[in-house]
Amino acid sequence: MRISALSLRILRQIIRDKRTMALLIFAPILVLTLLHFVFNGNDYEPKIGFVSIPETMENQLNIKNTHIQHYKNLNTAKADLSDQSIDAYLFIANNHLSLFLEGSDPTVNSTVMKRMQDAFQSMGGNEQTNNDIKIHFLHGGSELGQFDYIGPLLLGFFVFFFVFLIAGVSFLRERTTGTLERLLSTPIKKSEIVFGYVIGFGIFTIIQTFIIAIYTIYVLGMYMEGAFGYVMLIALFTALTALTLGILLSSFANNELQMMQFIPIIIVPQIFFSGLFNLETIPDWLSWIGPLTPLYYAADALKSVMVSGMGWSMISKDIFILAGFSLLFILLNILALKKYRKI
Amino acid sequence: MSVDRIILSVDHVSKRYGKHDVLKDIHFEIERGEIFGLLGPSGAGKTTLVKQLAGLELPSEGENRIFQKPMPSLKTMEQIGYMGQSDALYGELTAKENLEFFAAIYGLKRKQRQIRIKDVLAIVNLADHENKLVSSYSGGMKRRLSLAISLLHKPQLLILDEPTVGIDPVLRKSIWKTFEQLRDSGTTIIVTTHVMDEAEKCDRLGLLRDGRLTAIGTPSDLIEETRTESLEEAFLVYGGA
Structure with a gap:
């Protein structure tokens, strides 16, 4: 009963504080919308050259929103690609369809790739054909499609970041305004305080994640292959980790500004190891940090569900690790409260 | 003795x-x-x-x-009822919500809660302001509400740390x-x-x-x-x- 009283109080406080509530829900929506338009460049019509592609095949391909230019020989296509008058060309070599991309702009690359994929899917949805295309780049281009994968990661990041901050600050206030002392002068158990917080913020996080996820997936059209329920489940455990870590670290801060100082130390480095940048390029002596950061698992699970359409078997490990983090932080929180009351 | x-x-x-x-x-x-x-x-x-x-x-x-x-x-x-030097109230909540919260924390039954909240509000003379947000309270009102909270569970022992600091003589x-x-x-x-x-x-x-x-x-x-x-x-x- 004490736990539910605490949870109810937290929910009431959040609802009263309209600005904070707006921050938790609309800030992620705003940033994700901006990123969507910055990275996705939906309006861009790629120019693809078809080099001696049989007409029957071209009709089957049915490429949408693409400017198609026909070439009789490879060299003219190559020249046009070099001076960027086309973005890619399709040709047949040794009975294999091959795609040659200009490759210097990741946004263009991903658009071309997406159009081609859609086209091949409409042709028969045959995985075999898809895999059969040989893809070449004129320039770099190895990080192609990176931005298709950034969305799930950012969803996880926003849930983590905002819950960490709000929960941390609200527990910090509990301490600085003396309400924690008053709470501890009542017969409440320390574990009841921690679980009250977990449930109160847990309920709010479910609502927050639901709105943000619905918006990014159905309004912004973020790539979503798997089940929505899994996204919610991963987000909930991500939030739980962020919440318990936020409360824990708040005991090392004396005011709101000091709480903010944890952002560059605790939050930002996690982004680097969450898959935003290619993890394999991180030097070995530094790469051990990744598996220690909760966001690493959250991003991995969200990618598995949203991009690869994986199910429980693929994400269960990530979820259990996030749950483990939360449990560890909960225990540490109960221990940390000993500073304010010995029993 | x-x-x-x-x-x-x-x-x-x-x-x-x-x-x-x-x-x-x-x-x-x-x-x-x-x-x-x-x-x-x-x-x-x-x-x-x-x-x-x-x-x-x-x-x-x-x-x-x-x-x-x-x-x-x-x-x-x-x-024990305890009131520290700070008012220890939740400013985003109304006086009544603050009281409801601490009454539940002290383990008062639902029915008893409403009776006690009425009682303590009357004791500290805040009954007319129960639905106002605490953030809009004056310093004296906050101190009185804080006192009311420590009285909720009818404690046998009341421990008050400088209860009247910053309060006018009347x-x-x-x-x-x-x-x-x-x-x-x-x-x-x-x-x-x-x-x-x-x-x-x-x-x-x-x-x-x-x-x-x-x-x-x-x-x-x-x-x-x-x-x-x-x-x-x-x-x-x-x-x-």
């Missing part, structure tokens, strides 16, 4: 923070139904002592017993009237203060200075012992503020 009336004993309690002695061998007892004032200059150790009595801190040496049971104990804390008088009413209904009250006219209203006083209990007794005892005219002068004789 009869033994069965003793509800609180501080038994040779010392407290050290590192090398700094905050409390040195404090020893006294408090009887049921008295207003006991802890008087002393800032930094004398008053807050440290009342925090121990409220179960928030532990002594380095010695023992505090409340209702004959050693502190801290969650069971005993059910019977309001202070009405709050002290409340204390006297509570005492007459059997509640024991421990109150810290450094205001002399408040000290005079206490049944007994303990004078704290540099972590030591330098004198203890009724206000008139202390005046008589020091052969002075007023409590203020007596306080100075004992090396007070």
